[in-house]
Amino acid sequence: MPMLASDVRWIEEPKLGILEQLYLPAIAEGLQTTVKHIFKPKITVQFPEQQPHLPPHYRGVHRLNRDEQGRVKCVACYMCATACPAHCIDIVAAPSPWPDREKYPELFVIDELRCIYCGMCEEACPVDAIELTTLYDLTGLSREEMMFDKEKLLSVFDETVKAGTDPIRTSAGRLGPASELPK
C-alpha cells in the first residue's frame, strides 16, 4: 500500500534557548544530580553475607508437593511433560497404591540442566503437584547429579517447607497456585 502524505508526521527539532545553548547550566544541573546520588542509599546486596530478597513467585528449582497425608500429589497425567518447552520432564506412570487416585508416578525425573525455568509445568499442573521454589543457587558436580528424580524432588519439598522460605500454596479447586500468596 503506498504511503500517503497523511501518514507522515513531521517533527521540528526543539529550539534551544540561550541558557541551553550555553550548556553550562545543564552541566551544573547534571552535576547536582550526580552529587545527590553519592549520598543516597546504595542498592548493592553484599552477597554472600546478604542473600537477595526474592519474590514468592521466583522460578527456581522444582519440587513435588506432598498432600496432607504425606503422599506425592502428582497423578502422572503428563500435563507438565507435555507443556514443557525444553522436554526435560520424564514420567513413567503406574497404577497408584492408594484408592483415591488412578495413577501415580513411578518415575519422575526432571533434568535441571535442560530446564529453562519458565514455569509452564507449574501452570499446567491441575493438582498443584509441581511448583518452582526460590532456591536459586543450584550446583552439582556432574551432569548426572543434576537429573533430579522423584525422591530428590520430594526432598526439595521437605527442605523448603522446613526452611519456611516457600510455604505450601496449594488450593484445591480454586484458582491456580500463582494467585495465592502466603498469609
Added chain:
Amino acid sequence: MDRSLLVTFITIVCFLAVVQGVCAYLIWLERKLAAWMQDRVGPNRVGPFGLLQPIADGLKFLFKEELIPNHVDRLLFLLAPSIALMTALLAAAVVPFGPTNAAPRAPVPLWANASQAEKAQYEAAAARYRYDQEMFDEEMAEYRSHYQWVIAPNVDIGILFTFAVTSLAVYGIILGGWASNDKFSFLGALRSSAQLISYEIPLGLSIVGVVLYSGSLNLEQIIQHQAREGWNILYQPLAFLLFLTGVFAECNRLPFDLPEAEQELVGGYHTEYSGMKFALFFLGEYTHVVTTSLLLSIVFLGGWSFPWIATADSGPAIKFIVFMVKVVFFILVYMGVRWTIPRFRFDQLMGLAWKVLIPLALLNLVCAMIVREFQLTPWVLLATSIALIVGAGLIATRRPLAA
C-alpha cells in the same frame, strides 16, 4: 643555582613517590566515587573499604604476562607507554605543589645608547619592579634560603614548559596506536592526536590573559600575584572555563575520551596493551590529571593563597593544606564530570575546539590586552568575560544548527 643537588634529589624522590602513590589511590577514589554516583558500593572486599585494591591491582599488573603480539612494531610498542609516562612526570617538574615564594625579578638592564626619554619611559613602565642590583641580590639570597616546594624552582618559562612537555605526550599515544598495527588503535590514536593538538590552542590562549596580568610565565610569580591581588578566577572566569575544558581534553577524560572509549573503539590506543605497559599508560593519564589539577589551582585559584586564611606570611602547613584542598576539589570535579556528561562525538569535539573555544579565547585575550593597555581595573575583565559567554550563547541560538 645554590640549591644543593641533594635537596633537589630528595624533592624529586618524594614527589615521584607521592605522585605515584596518589595516582594509584586516585584509581581507588575514581572507582569508589563512580560507584557511589551509580548507587552502588564499589570495591570493598580487598581491605577495609577496598583500600588495598590499588595494591592488589599493582600486584596484578606486575605479575601479568608481558604479551607482545606478533604483528606489532616492537620498538615503538614498548616505547610508547614510556613516553606517555615520562612526559607526564616531566611536565610536573616545574609545577609547585606547596608553599613557594616568588623569586625577585632580575634587574632591568639599562640600554647603553638609549635616549633619556626612552629610559624614562622604560623606567616608568618598570616602576612596579625593583631594578636595583643590591636589593636584588639581597632578595635573591633570601629567596634561596627558603625551601621551595617544587622540583625545579624559579623556572621563568614555567607554564610554557609544562604545556610544551605535555604536548609531547601526544607522541606516546600516536606511537602506541601506530605500533599496535590494528584499526581500532589506529583510529583511537588519530582521534587522540587531533584532539590533543586542537585543544592545546585554547589552552595556551586562555593562559595568556592570566600571564599578561602576572607579568610572567613563572608559576611562582603567578601565585605571588594572586596572593596580592586576588584570585584570577574572579577576574577571568571565561579563561578559567576555557582552561578547564582544555585540560579535560588534554587528559583524554570524559567528555573528551573518544580516543579510549570502550563503546566505540574497544580500547582505542591501548587495546593491544596488557600488564605493566597498560599500567604505565594509566599512570600517565592519572599523572596528567594530578598535574593539571595543580595547574588549575595555581593559575586560577591562587595556589596556596586564600584571602584571610593563608596569606604570604602564614606558616607552610596552612598553605599546604589550602593548596591540597583546591587540588582535591579539582580532582573531584574531574571525576564528577566524568560520570555526568555524555561523550562528545568526534566532529562535535573538533567543532567545539575550533569554532567555539579558539574564538572565545582570542576575544578574551583581546579584552585582556585592552584592559591592560588602558590600565583599567581588572573587574572590567569580569564584565567582558560574562558578556562574551552570553554573546556566544546568543550567537549559538541564531546560527542554523549543524547537521
